[in-house]
Amino acid sequence: MQIMDLSLKLQSKNPIFDTSLSFLPTSLTHRDMLTKYEKIPTYIYSESSEAAVAVAAEVAELILEKQKKGEKCVLGLATGSTQIGIYAELVRLHRENGLSFKNVITFNIDEYYPISSHSFQSYHHYMRTHLFNHIDINPKNIHIPDGTIVLETVHDYCREYEKKIEEAGGIDLMLLGIGRTGHIGFNEPGSGRNTHSRIITLDTVTRQEDANQFQGIINVPRRAITIGIDTILNARKIILSAFGEYKAKVIQKAIEEDPDSLIPASFIQLHPNAKFILDSSASAQLIRVRTPWLLDSLDWTDDRLVRKAVLWLCGQTKKPILKLTGKDYNDYGLSDLLAIVGAQHKINIKVFNDLQHTITGWPGGKPGVEDTFRPERAEPARKRVVLFSPHPDDDVISMGGTLLRLVEQGHDVHVAYQVSGNYAVSDEYVTRFLDFHYEYIDYYDENNQKAVEQKQKVLSFIKNKKENIVDIPELKKVKSLIRRMEARSALRYFGIPESNIHFLDLPFYESGLKLKLPISEPDVNIIMNLLNEVKPHQIFAAGDLADPHGTHKVCLDAIFIALEQLKQKTWMKNCWVWLYRGAWAEWEADEIEMAVPISPIELTRKREAILRHQSQKEGAMFMGEDDREFWERAEQRNRATARLYDELGMAEYEAMEAFVKYYP
Secondary structure, three states: OOHHHHHHOOOOOOOEOOHHHOOOOHHHOOHHHHOOOOOOOEEEEOOHHHHHHHHHHHHHHHHHHHHHHOOOEEEEEOOOHHHHHHHHHHHHHHHHHOOOOOOEEEEEOEEEEOOOOOOOOOHHHHHHHHOHHHOOOOHHHEEOOOOOOOHHHHHHHHHHHHHHHHHOOOOOEEEEOOOOOOOEOOEOOOOOOOOOOEEEEOOHHHHHHOOOOOOOHHHOOOEEEEOOHHHHHOOOOEEEEEOOHHHHHHHHHHHHOOOEOOEHHHHHHHOOOEEEEEEOOOOOOOHHHHOHHHOOOOOOOOHHHHHHHHHHHHHHHOOOHHHOOHHHHHHOOOHHHHHHHOOHHHHHHHHHHHHHOOEOOOOOOOOOOOOOOOOOOOOOOOOEEEEEEOOOOHHHHHHHHHHHHHHHOOOEEEEEEOOOOHHHOOHHHHHHHHHHHHHHHHHHOOOOHHHHHHHHHHHHHHHOOOOOOOOOHHHHHHHHHHHHHHHHHHHHHHOOOHHHEEEOOOHHHOOOOOOOOOOOHHHHHHHHHHHHHHOOOEEEEEOOOOOOOOHHHHHHHHHHHHHHHHOOOHHHHHOEEEEEOOOOOOOOOOOOOEEEEEOHHHHHHHHHHHHOOHHHOOOOOOOOOOOOOHHHHHHHHHHHHHHHHHHOOOOOOOEEEEEEEEOO
């Protein structure tokens, strides 16, 4: 099977209600019942790739319809990670199906200010890279705001930009994304319904979102040019797409709450021909997904649904599982569960036992015991384990305590770092590293001319580095070596031998930019080769689904594709896959299938391993909007998971790491 076919999954145009809604009786799957809390038509697809194909199909259909009439098709275009899959599918339709863009006129909705169109962070560069360079559109029909115009002329420029839209006949179809602040275009919170094209100051959260593209928030432009909300609403049709779980909270506000300038995307509700297209991760906070029992009667034969509802009820009542009463169930809309399943004490005990069975101090399985109610098998007693870590620190940050347990309990643990992580090392840190390294060399060998020349080449490049220049190979190599050195140090501390440390350096990452290359056959082959060599009984992988084109998600997709292609292998029949979360979030309690307690001593050792990644400490490149260091995030997250289990009535632990099983 082709890599592209696997990546796109099913190229279906038909949205699903959501796989998590499969428990709804057939008579209740009417759209009005499912979406009664939603103020705008919303369609959910199980995968972002499927959603992207569906949006591209609508764009293509409109283009062809206009071509038949001999008319121009005017598109409003957005940028960002959500749009990448949509544009990739449009390019595929052009190349494979002959879709022509000769009748298409485009207007991009925003651009940073100030920025050169040649800068790789500019939206000019983005659009050329992902769409325009690959289709037959007339360059004269492309319009993107100019980030280089003189500030004093911006107002007149924006009026002229809107005039060009009017002269083109108005926008037929507007494609939008949404930022974590709820912005559409760069209309940040506070933007009113009647705003027009203008220059705007970017919200700090928006700049933090873009910091990794600019190698730090200090380099992100503070302003941008954007068309206004009124201009957007003047389009004849609007499709807002959102993929990834980090969009879920703002999506819920934009869809289920009243229009409000604090969530500019909510104004799309006012449009007569608009809709939201989501993947399942972005839909996670919608009522129909989060609390579907508030819709109507459900099929309560699904144990996962019962557990989800009961743990939600614990959160609402602030009670542990075994203290929930029949009145609690009735007061919070779960009387139907009581009527169908039985008395509350039976439900409570069942859910309590299910949750208790997730807890284990033996993440590789406890040898010689009956394992029916344990998350992992008892045999084989000594398992071969492959832990995939997207970057060279995700392993210890996300599951350092469990990793330590696996090693100390005698399993053959291999750690595979999927990407080099060089992009996350600051130039300043490289300068410090080289100063020490070459001072050390000079002390022993004053005539090491080649080493001196290499140092000078790298430092000279850093000093004269331009914003639109990617790192030279020598600098990337130094950054990669720094990450390798730190990773080895952490794993040595845990007692993992050098022979079990694998640096895969997947090619997709080596673009030198935030926007990485697509998954390709070489990426998958590297993973397959390692798995065929080790033949693991256990695989651990990062299950972060925040950004469909972020490094973690791409790394996970590459693993899934590899597992799909290896599924007929004999060793695969005895291989279990566990997904962990990263530094940003934890699995929901109802999702957790294995919870590993971490003692105070183990938590301290985990911290020590994280601290060996010195380049990712204070002032690290990509801290996001959270200014805590990674060890602090990890400890607080692990303690919060233990506290949650305690509040639900389980034993009290210092900290816990959680996992979800993946079924290939």
